[in-house]
Amino acid sequence: MDVYSRKPVTLSLAIPRTTDVLTYGMIPRIEIFWQSSHRVGRTGFVLGSAVLVALRAGIDMWAVHGLPSWLALPMILVIGYSAMCVLSLRLHDRGRSGWWGWLILLLFALAWPMAQGTAPDVVSIGAAILLVTVFADLALMPGQKTLNRHGPPPSQRPLFSSVS
Incomplete structure (x- = not known):
């Protein structure tokens, strides 16, 4: 009894399946x-952050034009959860605990009224300065080049794929 099964080999050009494309990081x-629970590099962090900030700004613009608060709140909570995940992955790549993301989200919440046109106060200005500093650190500084407690570096595995 043969333990290994063989697949028939074809000599035609193989078109990758959708799962293969996603697994190997092409999309x-x-x-x-x-x-x-893993790590993400600088590019993934910056792109993910840009998407989340754009979504949050879109909700605020929609709220001005009549978005009910009962609909806005769950959307903001989902964006907050997603922001925590993106921050956690990037902090993991830097060798830090993902729980620091809560402090970064607090800074974002304190600085966000300035983006809405509200008069700045000392707290929101300080939060904005700290937020820019933290974002620059996470966006510009490279992650750990070796394996850490959160997995291998993003350069040693396919882009955004899960580690088994």
Whole structure:
């Protein structure tokens, strides 16, 4: 009895299946918005952050034009969860605990009224300065080049794919 099974070999050009394309990182997965147990590089972090800030700004613009608060609140909570996941993945790549993401989200919440046109106060200005500093650190500084407690570096595995 043969333990290994053989697949028939074809000599034609093989078109990759959708799962193969996603697995090998040719199309970025959106898993960074709901998982927080691995690592993500600088590019994934910046792109994910830009998407989340754009969504949050879109909700605010929609709220001005009549979005009910009962609909806005769950959307903001989902964006907050996704932001925590993206921050956690990037902090993991830097060798830090993902729980620091809560402090970064607090800074974002304190600085956000300035983006809405509200008169700045000392707290929101301080939060904005700290937020820019933290974002620059996470966006510009490279992650750990070796394996850490959160998995291998993103350069040693396919883009955004899950580690088994």
